[in-house]
Amino acid sequence: xxxxxxxxxxxxxxxxxxxxAAKFLxxxxxxxxxxxxxxxxxxxxxxxxxxxxxxRGIKVIIAAAGMAAALPGVIAAMTPLPVIGLPINSTLDGIxxxxxxxxxxxxxxxxxxxxxxxxxxxxxxxxxxxxxxxALAKRFAEYRATLxxxxxxxxxxxxxxxxxxxxx
Numbered sequence: 293x294x295x296x297x298x299x300x301x302x303x304x305x306x307x308x309x310x311x312x313a314a315k316f317l318x319x320x321x322x323x324x325x326x327x328x329x330x331x332x333x334x335x336x337x338x339x340x341x342x343x344x345x346x347x348r349g350i351k352v353i354i355a356a357a358g359m360a361a362a363l364p365g366v367i368a369a370m371t372p373l374p375v376i377g378l379p380i381n382s383t384l385d386g387i388x389x390x391x392x393x394x395x396x397x398x399x400x401x402x403x404x405x406x407x408x409x410x411x412x413x414x415x416x417x418x419x420x421x422x423x424x425x426x427a428l429a430k431r432f433a434e435y436r437a438t439l440x441x442x443x444x445x446x447x448x449x450x451x452x453x454x455x456x457x458x459x460x
Contacts, residue, residue, distance in 0.1 A: 342370035358382030
């Protein structure tokens with residue numbers, strides 16, 4: 293089995309945030325790889341990764357980075373594959389990383405999810421892959437159905453919460 297999603301983190305300190313992405317990809321039965329690469333400390337390895345990802349069968353890249361957060365944009369500049377940027381809250385509440393990732397020049401796009409939202413990065417990767425994979429699209433639709441079921445259940449449970457002035 294070859295990976296179709298590549299999860300790249302600027303540092304292994306980002307792993308707790310990316311675990312949510314990995315668990316969701318596992319749940320959706322999507323083969324993936326995980327690596328640590330730094331746009332600033334290992335630029336040669338980042339370039340080699342980005343230029344060879346497509347030929348290795350990768351279809352979507354999730355790139356997480358904090359602070360200057362150059363990693364997603366640098367990767368996007370060197371591959372035609374969709375890159376999902378995941379800003380990490382390491383300084384300035386993650387706003388610095390968010391702005392670095394989202395403010396790409398015309399022609400070099402990075403889809404960007406919320407700060408520390410590894411789950412949504414994986415969801416977006418699955419949505420992209422599901423466009424060409426009916427079985428994955430079905431699994432994803434089943435997952436999405438559970439989201440509304442959770443809210444319906446929560447609403448039912450709220451009916452049992454009592455307060456003196458709560459009107460039912």
